Amino acid sequence: MTALTKFQRLEAQGSWRAAPDAPLREVIVSLGDATLVLSDPGTDRPLSHWSLPAVVQLNPGALPALYAPGAEGTDETVAIDDPLMIDAISRVQGAVASHRAHSGRLRGVLLALAILAVLGLLAFWLPGALIAHAARIAPPAQARDIGMAILADLERGAGKVCTRESGQAVLDHLAPHLLDPDAIIRVVPGPLGGARRLPGDLYVIGSDLLRAAPGPEAAAAHLVSARLATAEPDLKADAVRHAGLAASLRLMTLGHLPREAMAGYGNALLMQPAPRPADADLLAALGERGIPAEPYARSIDPTGQTVLPLIEGDPFRTDPPARPLLTDEQWLALQQICAG
Structure with a gap:
């Protein structure tokens, strides 16, 4: 001893x-x-x-x-x-007392380090966990509000949503056939590089997909592509993560995000290329909906070189669909949705 x-x-x-x-x-x-x-x-x-x-x-x-x-x-x-x-x-008694004091100090230091480690872990993990939980429990109505907030921010760069009633009626007719029963589609004047899916089953396309196209097939295929390429939970999680911890807590307690929570998110979205699903998945979905794949492929690459599998795998490459996606009157009304 x-x-x-x-x-x-x-x-x-x-x-x-x-x-x-x-x-x-x-x-x-x-x-x-x-x-x-x-x-x-x-x-x-x-x-x-x-x-x-x-x-x-x-x-x-x-x-x-x-x-x-x-x-x-x-x-x-x-x-x-x-x-x-x-x-x-x-x-001997002095040595024992010194040893005990040293052991006590060491235990105190180890305890303090353990507490700091736990606090550091909480500081690192807790905000992310709370944000993920807020996104996970957000009901459809809150998800739709988040999507609308993103759309409002996106309008700053792409222009105000086009509201001509005849054109919007055509989109309302297409939405349940192309997407989901509760889906809504909006058109903005500026180009978006394809269709964008936002939280709350909200889809946005640019008028460039309507003005220069010979028919609605390219725009319709872009909407189907956006649905397949992105999942609702991931969309909500990414948006709430952008909003931050304070906004997430407000969403959980008050049921809505602050007005400025989505500021900058729309612009960040436009800086990224539109996500695309696997070619096989998209071709199968287009075939079920009676939509040719080649107009979509040519809207991405007019030469067809980088989208050759989509062109060659087009389910309607040799035989057109049994019935057109829209009537001539409907297509004209959709093309003019941003007019006036």
């Missing part, structure tokens, strides 16, 4: 009392590595072993020094008047 090697196996005489009412008995007190051994001076038979770390002096500063094997509940005592033995025990 002790590093005081010069005191190893130090011996001195002492007066030992085994119990408060027992007679005093002369003993040999031996200081070992970790124990204080009390032995019979005639036979060297050990009478008692005391743990050095537990030994306490009951009368500090007095002679003979009176020791006990523990601070509480101890009946044994030994009186020692040998200065060298008393000094050795005192130094």
Whole structure:
């Protein structure tokens, strides 16, 4: 126990009392590595072993020094008047106290480091977890509000949504056939590089897909492509992540995002190319809806070189669909949605 090697196996005489009412008995007190051994001076038979770390002096500063094997509940005592033995025990007690203090400080430092690590982990993980939870629990009505907020921000760069009623009626007719029963489609004057799907089953296309096209097939295929390439949960999560932690907490507690939460999101969306699904998935979906794939492919690459699989895999490459997607009147009304 002790590093005081010069005191190893130090011996001195002492007066030992085994119990408060027992007679005093002369003993040999031996200081070992970790124990204080009390032995019979005639036979060297050990009478008692005391743990050095537990030994306490009951009368500090007095002679003979009176020791006990523990601070509480101890009946044994030994009186020692040998200065060298008393000094050795005192130094051992000082070393033990220093060790305990050091251990206490080390435990305190380790505890503080553990607390800081937990706080750091929470600071790193908690905001992301709260944002993901806010996006996950947002009902369809809130998702639609988020989509509308993104559309409002997108209008700053692409122009105000076109609102001609005859053209919008055609989009309302197409939406459940091309997309989903609750889907809505909006057109903006500026080009978007394809169709964009926003949270809340909201789809946006640029009027460039309508003005220069010979028919509605390219725009329709772009809308189907946007539906296949993006999932509603991912759209909500990305939008709420852009809004940030404070806005996410407001969404969870008040049910809506701050008006400025989607600022800049629309512009960031336009800086990225429109996502595309796998060619096989898109061709299958177009075939189910009676939409040729070649107009879509040519709108991406007029030469056809980079979209050859779509052209060659067009389900209507040799035979046109049984019925047109829109009547001539409907197509004309859709083309003029941004007029006036």
